[in-house]
Amino acid sequence: MLVLGAGLAGTLLALELAEGGAQVELAGGPMVSGASGCSYGGVPWWAGADDAFGRLLAAAPARWSALQDRYGDLGLSSSQLWLHWSAADDPAAVAAARSALATLPQRPAQHAFSAAELWRAEPLLAGTDLAGAVQLPYLQVDPARLQQGVEQALARLGVERSAAVDAAALPQRLEQVDAAVVCAGAFSGSMLQQLGLTPPGQLRFSWAGVLQLERPELSSPIIAMPLLGARRQRELTAGGPPLVLDPGLAPGPAGGLLVGQTSWFDQGLEHPPEPQAEEQRLMAVARQLLPHVAVAAMGRISLHQRAVAYSTDQLPLLGPLQDCSAIHMFTGFSGAFAQVPVLAPLLAGAMLRGEWSELSDLGVLCR
Ligand SMILES: Cc1cc2nc3c(=O)[nH]c(=O)nc-3n(C[C@H](O)[C@H](O)[C@H](O)COP(=O)(O)OP(=O)(O)OC[C@H]3O[C@@H](n4cnc5c(N)ncnc54)[C@H](O)[C@@H]3O)c2cc1C
Numbered sequence: 001m002l003v004l005g006a007g008l009a010g011t012l013l014a015l016e017l018a019e020g021g022a023q024v025e026l027a028g029g030p031m032v033s034g035a036s037g038c039s040y041g042g043v044p045w046w047a048g049a050d051d052a053f054g055r056l057l058a059a060a061p062a063r064w065s066a067l068q069d070r071y072g073d074l075g076l077s078s079s080q081l082w083l084h085w086s087a088a089d090d091p092a093a094v095a096a097a098r099s100a101l102a103t104l105p106q107r108p109a110q111h112a113f114s115a116a117e118l119w120r121a122e123p124l125l126a127g128t129d130l131a132g133a134v135q136l137p138y139l140q141v142d143p144a145r146l147q148q149g150v151e152q153a154l155a156r157l158g159v160e161r162s163a164a165v166d167a168a169a170l171p172q173r174l175e176q177v178d179a180a181v182v183c184a185g186a187f188s189g190s191m192l193q194q195l196g197l198t199p200p201g202q203l204r205f206s207w208a209g210v211l212q213l214e215r216p217e218l219s220s221p222i223i224a225m226p227l228l229g230a231r232r233q234r235e236l237t238a239g240g241p242p243l244v245l246d247p248g249l250a251p252g253p254a255g256g257l258l259v260g261q262t263s264w265f266d267q268g269l270e271h272p273p274e275p276q277a278e279e280q281r282l283m284a285v286a287r288q289l290l291p292h293v294a295v296a297a298m299g300r301i302s303l304h305q306r307a308v309a310y311s312t313d314q315l316p317l318l319g320p321l322q323d324c325s326a327i328h329m330f331t332g333f334s335g336a337f338a339q340v341p342v343l344a345p346l347l348a349g350a351m352l353r354g355e356w357s358e359l360s361d362l363g364v365l366c367r
Contacts, residue, residue: 001017001022001023001024001025001177001178001179001180001181001351002024002025002027002173002174002176002177002179002180002181003017003024003025003026003027003180003181003183004027004028004165004180004181004182004183004184004191005027005028005034005182005183005184005185005187005188006026006027006028006029006030006031006034006161006183007028007029007031007034007035007036007037007183007185008031008036008039008146008336008337008340009036009183009185009330009331009333009336009340009344010026010028010029010181010183010184010330011026011029011031011146011150011151011154012067012150012340012341012344013181013183013330013340013344013347013348014026014154014159015067015071015150015153015154015157015159015344016344016345016347016348016349017348017351017352018154018157018158018159019157019348020348020349020352021352022348022351022352024157024159024160025159025160025161025162025177026154026159026160026161026162027161027162027163027164027165028163028164028165028184029161029164030147031143031146031147031150032143032144032147032253034185034306035185035186035208035306035307035308035309035336036143036146036185036336037143037144037147037253037304037306038143038210038212038253038258038304038306039143039336039337040140040223040225040248040250040258041075041140041141041142041143041146041250041337042079042081042138042139042140042223042225042250042337043060043061043064043138043139043140043141043335043337043338044057044081044138044335044337044338045057045058045059045060045061045106045139045338046058046104046106046107046108046136046137047104047335047338048105048106048338049105050105051363052361052362053315053362053363053364054105054106056342056343056362057335057338057339057342058106059342060139060337060338060339060341060342061139063341063342063345064076064139064141064341067341068149070153071149071150071152071153071156072149072152072153073145073148073149074141074145074146074149074150075141075142075143075144075145075146075149076139076140076141077139077140077142077221078138078139078140079138079139079140079221079222079223079251080135080136080137080138080221080222080223081135081136081137081138081222081223081224081225082113082118082122082133082134082135082222082223082224082225083097083101083133083134083136083225083226083227084118084130084132084133084224084225084226084227085097085130085131085132085133085226085227085228086129086130086131087129087131088129089131089227089228090228093228094131094227094228097227097228098112098134098227101134101136108136108137109136109137110134110135110136111134111135112132112133112134112135113132113133113134113135114132115128115130115131115132118130118132118133122220122222122224124218124220124290124293125224125249125289125290126291126292127291127292128288128289128290128291129288133224133227134227138223139337140223140250140251141337142251142253142254143253144253144254145254167191167194170191170194170195171195174195174326174327178326179326179327179328179351180326180327180328181327181328181329181330181347181351182327182328182329182330182331183330183331184331185205185307185308185309185331186205186269186306186307186308186309187269187307188203188309188329188331188332189203189205189309190269192321192327195324195327197321197323197324197327198323200311200317200321200329200332200366200367201312202311202312202313202315202317202332202367203309203311203317203331203332204235204309204310204311204312204332205269205307205308205309205310206231206234206235206263206264206265206307206308206310207262207263207264207267207272207273207305207306207307207308208260208261208262208263208264208305208306208307208308209260209261209262209264209273209278209281209282209303209304209305210258210259210260210261210262210282210303210304210306211258211259211260211279211282211283211285211286211301211302211303211304212252212253212256212257212258212259212301212302212303212304213252213256213257213258213259213286213298213299213300213301214252214255214256214299214300214301214302215255215256215257215297215298215299215300216255216256216299218256218257218290218293218297218298218299219251219255219256219257220249220251220257221251222249223248223249223250223251224248224249224250224289225246225248226246226247226248229246230244230245230246230263231244231246231261231263232314232334234263234265235310235312235314235334236312236314238312240265241265242264242265242266243262243263243264243265243266243273244262244263244265245261245262245263245281245285246260246261246263247285247288247289248260248261249289249290256299259282259285259286259289259290260282260285261282262278262281262282263308269307272305272307273305275303275305278303278305279301279303282303283295283301286298309331309332309333310332310333310334311332311333311334313367314334315332315334315363315364315367316330316331316332316333316334316339316343316364317329317330317331317332317366317367318330318331318343318347318359318364318365318366319347319350319356319359319364319365319366320356320366321366322366328347328351329366330343330344330347343359343364346358346359346362347359
């Protein structure tokens with residue numbers, strides 16, 4: 001089996017296929033070259049609907065723990081998510097978002113903070129223009145530790161590692177394998193087009209920008225994201241602004257902080273947004289969220305720009321393609337760090353047994 005793309009999806013799927021007895025080649029990487037490598041790595045296990053798929057997502061924390069028990073450190077740590085809002089936000093929209101949280105089917109414990117309580121609980125954010133926040137239980141996966149742990153596990157299981165497959169060589173490579181799984185994130189659609197195949201209609205991508213502040217002393221265990229997150233809303237609408245900005249903060253890979261994120265919906269795969277303006281935009285977010293941290297105290301500042309796949313109905317795209325059943329998809333996630341660990345074993349099992357009813361019942365087979 002050939003797995004194309006070694007981000008979160010490709011690596012966890014390759015592990016499951018190898019555990020199931022398949023001979024596996026995993027092409028691509030390192031993880032830092034894709035979206036997974038500069039992700040906040042938060043596990044929104046409580047974000048699903050009141051259905052079988054939502055209940056499967058709620059098992060993501062247990063699944064990550066089981067993976068760590070089996071393979072050693074994969075970067076998992078317990079965290080908290082703060083969904084914050086500011087005085088400038090529309091009070092009716094804030095109230096609606098808070099009542100949606102209060103009725104989440106998985107009933108995660110929640111705690112509302114005032115601005116003063118937030119500043120006391122996380123002094124790094126002291127003085128930030130926040131009107132309040134709701135705290136939810138969260139897990140975080142550090143992408144740098146995940147990469148290290150998962151590569152060791154893949155090597156122990158005998159998974160062959162190879163470089164990214166060149167588009168021109170792809171048709172010939174596919175002739176040499178029983179099945180291939182496209183786990184190439186934002187590049188999945190163009191990969192299928194190069195093979196003369198039609199990508200699923202729901203598959204899209206946006207360009208994300210995030211700043212990494214590489215000063216370990218700036219560490220914080222929390223992940224802060226806007227309650228009225230613009231990206232998810234924009235992904236659900238056919239039109240809308242080309243750029244949305246979500247002022248978020250998360251622990252950075254191997255220390256420091258990540259600050260972001262911009263999402264661009266009008267750029268081609270070959271054309272990331274202009275980096276200088278992007279860095280300035282994100283520096284404004286850093287100054288807004290960390291008003292007492294001088295720029296000189298932020299350490300080395302690097303801009304990461306990554307194309308990220310999503311699907312227009314917020315459900316992942318996985319399983320065999322309708323016009324070529326030897327090629328499978330595993331991409332288009334919304335909350336990948338909750339979805340991938342619970343879906344990878346089901347996809348691997350279905351591929352190895354040729355039995356798709358479980359995934360079909362979840363409503364996530366390639367639509
Ligand atoms: C700033 C930011 C914050 C985020 N925060 C969260 C969060 O808190 N929680 C969450 O769940 N999600 C989050 N996400 C989204 C999440 O990171 C992605 O959905 C997820 O990482 C996608 O994983 P993937 O393996 O599908 O894709 P990727 O990680 O993009 O991996 C695809 C890989 O395929 C490779 N590739 C491309 N072409 C080829 C080829 N021809 N051959 C071989 N390989 C190829 C690419 O180089 C890449 O390495 C965030 C994203 C960003 C950008």
